[in-house]
Amino acid sequence: MSAYVRLSGMADNEDKDIALVTRIAEGDKAAFRALFETYGERVFRYVYRMVNDEGRAEEVTNDVMLEVWKGARKFEGRSKASTWVLGIARHLALNAIRGKQLVTVDLVDSPEVADGREPEATVRDRDTVKQKLRVALAKLSSDHREVVELAFFHGYSYQEVAEVMGCPESTVKTRMFHAKKQLRQALKHSGLDGMTLEAVP
Amino acid sequence: MNHRETQELLAWYAAGTLDADETSAVRSHVDDCRTCREELDDLAIVRAVVAEVGADEPAYDPAILERAMSQIDGIEQAVSAPGAATRSSERRSIFAVFAEWLQWSLTPNMARLAIAGQFAVILGLALALGTMRTEAPEEFVTAAGQANQPAHLTVVFKNGVTELEMRELLLGLGTSVVAGPGATGIYQLRVAEPARVSDVLTALKAHQHIFVAARSTPP
Numbered sequence: 264m265s266a267y268v269r270l271s272g273m274a275d276n277e278d279k280d281i282a283l284v285t286r287i288a289e290g291d292k293a294a295f296r297a298l299f300e301t302y303g304e305r306v307f308r309y310v311y312r313m314v315n316d317e318g319r320a321e322e323v324t325n326d327v328m329l330e331v332w333k334g335a336r337k338f339e340g341r342s343k344a345s346t347w348v349l350g351i352a353r354h355l356a357l358n359a360i361r362g363k364q365l366v367t368v369d370l371v372d373s374p375e376v377a378d379g380r381e382p383e384a385t386v387r388d389r390d391t392v393k394q395k396l397r398v399a400l401a402k403l404s405s406d407h408r409e410v411v412e413l414a415f416f417h418g419y420s421y422q423e424v425a426e427v428m429g430c431p432e433s434t435v436k437t438r439m440f441h442a443k444k445q446l447r448q449a450l451k452h453s454g455l456d457g458m459t460l461e462a463v464p
Numbered sequence: 465m466n467h468r469e470t471q472e473l474l475a476w477y478a479a480g481t482l483d484a485d486e487t488s489a490v491r492s493h494v495d496d497c498r499t500c501r502e503e504l505d506d507l508a509i510v511r512a513v514v515a516e517v518g519a520d521e522p523a524y525d526p527a528i529l530e531r532a533m534s535q536i537d538g539i540e541q542a543v544s545a546p547g548a549a550t551r552s553s554e555r556r557s558i559f560a561v562f563a564e565w566l567q568w569s570l571t572p573n574m575a576r577l578a579i580a581g582q583f584a585v586i587l588g589l590a591l592a593l594g595t596m597r598t599e600a601p602e603e604f605v606t607a608a609g610q611a612n613q614p615a616h617l618t619v620v621f622k623n624g625v626t627e628l629e630m631r632e633l634l635l636g637l638g639t640s641v642v643a644g645p646g647a648t649g650i651y652q653l654r655v656a657e658p659a660r661v662s663d664v665l666t667a668l669k670a671h672q673h674i675f676v677a678a679r680s681t682p683p
């Protein structure tokens with residue numbers, strides 16, 4: 264697939280991000296735009312999955328952008344620019360949750376799932392597994408879920424996740440270990456294990 | 465690396481974000497441990513689901529940035545910290561690379577399109593694939609010592625690929641379906657000539673219809 268080929272061929276983006284933040288620190292609005300044309304949606308997705316409220320997620324994303332503008336000169340280049348930005352996002356999202364008593368991720372109570380009726384034949388098995396996994400994800404504690412998000416959605420290493428979350432690497436590994444256990448439990452109950460037995464004639 | 469140590473790193477191995485040393489240490493344990501291999505299959509599914517932007521998730525509104533652009537005019541920037549913002553990176557994540565790719569391959573209009581609907585999912589999938597680094601685990605099971613046995617691969621097709629397209633692709637590569645599609649759309653394939661398995665895997669991974677392809681345990 265072409266995206267993959269292109270991905271392997273690219274270089275120096277991390278440096279480019281750091282250069283963008285440096286320019287933002289000098290008051291360069293074009294650099295600010297460039298940074299968030301790249302990371303705006305990432306920030307929004309991350310925040311949304313934490314606060315589970317579209318309007319609030321948009322407000323927080325806006326706040327993150329302003330915070331980056333204000334704080335760019337404080338960025339010391341010790342971490343990647345993206346983990347620095349997501350660290351800010353995490354901080355503001357947590358404030359939003361605490362301040363407004365937002366109900367966090369309530370997939371379990373969403374009509375689709377709480378309905379109780381089995382999905383019709385029109386819904387394929389694969390969607391059922393997806394749904395079960397999503398429910399299992401929603402049931403994780405927020406710290407555990409966040410590690411999974413950062414690792415699998417944002418593609419961060421455990422070192423980078425530790426940077427974003429501001430905790431030791433060992434804590435990140437432990438959280439992932441427990442999250443993985445619970446998520447696999449969901450897969451087990453979805454009948455996936457029997458999969459390889461359904462040989463095609 | 466023993467089983468317990470491997471278990472701690474397995475999810476990161478599945479995400480392809482371990483460094484080269486950790487990757488090879490995990491790989492050599494996984495080669496000999498069926499439990500870990502099975503777990504990796506599950507983790508591949510978890511990763512795919514997490515990486516996807518769900519249909520029920522709201523679209524990102526680019527107007528947020530426009531609003532911020534108009535707000536920053538009146539905002540004072542903080543004082544500089546000593547030694548700020550200069551460091552060359554030793555390590556470059558695929559996430560950064562993906563962001564770069566996104567930036568130069570999408571026009572603003574496409575980016576807007578990307579935010580709504582199906583294309584956002586495709587981007588999520590691209591990200592999922594993208595998180596596999598060069599040193600990422602390509603082989604969940606070693607082929608060594610199995611030279612005479614038929615090799616098996618696991619694939620997941622992208623959404624919207626037709627049965628005819630699947631058939632043409634699989635026949636063209638000399639593979640046959642031995643199991644699947646399972647609950648998550650995973651097919652187990654058998655490669656007739658074991659010697660060709662690496663080539664077949666490379667071809668599958670590069671193919672536009674394929675979401676994920678990896679070596680697998682024979683069913």
Ligand SMILES: [Zn+2]
Nearest residue numbers: 467497499500
């Ligand atoms: Zn093991």
